Amino acid sequence: MKFQPDKSNTLTVTGYDRDWIAVDKQRYEHSLVVCSNGTLQPWNCNSFADLGPAHFAQLADFDVETIIFGSGNCLRFPPPAWLAPLIAQRIGFEAMDTPAACRTYNVLAGEGRKVLLAAVVEWPAG
Template sequence: MKLQPDSFDVQAITGYGPGWVGVNGEKIHHSVIIGSGGERLAWPVQRFDELGQEHFALLATVPAEVAIFGSGSRIRFPKPAWLAPLIEKNVGLETMDTAAACRTYNILAQEGRRVVVALLLEP
């Protein structure tokens, strides 16, 4: 019995590796914000130590019920003060390494959830 359709109507992360992520087959080589509603924004950050509240404010501009932060090759947590823009919109943030964030985004998006993911792609 088939339980899942062959294709989905949302942006899918189709691959990832060191310094890149594939979105619907297109390779992206910079940090990016991807929303299940079709949003795709360049995320102007290259390293975790460059992150600040303004980066999470940009993430908060994408309508979502849950946000995911892919923190690079290892899990690193953002400072609580950086999350104020998301908290103001009542959006929860889950933090994980970028590979896990890609997989989790796909699962939630394919379930029809309003999800946004910010992927830190370090050079």
């Protein structure tokens, strides 16, 4: 019986809090796009309110099966019209809060799936 997890060569979310995400133990305090193929780049938004159709059109350029959208500190959905480029490419889309999105990304990436995490990192008000 095997007790240790399989070693994955994909990028892994190794931690998160309300205002940061760690990918492979490197901490980021801004929104990110993390792809199981090894792509890691900033996502140009500081909050859910900053998002627009261009943010989701950008995601359609990645060669993935599924996009896991982390909407920030609470669950929010983008307007359906913004997802048209993803639908045209037949890319699956799931929205959840960012902590849940990080966990879901890790599971799917660990299974070898072609998955992308688009995570909004928001600084708490105050």
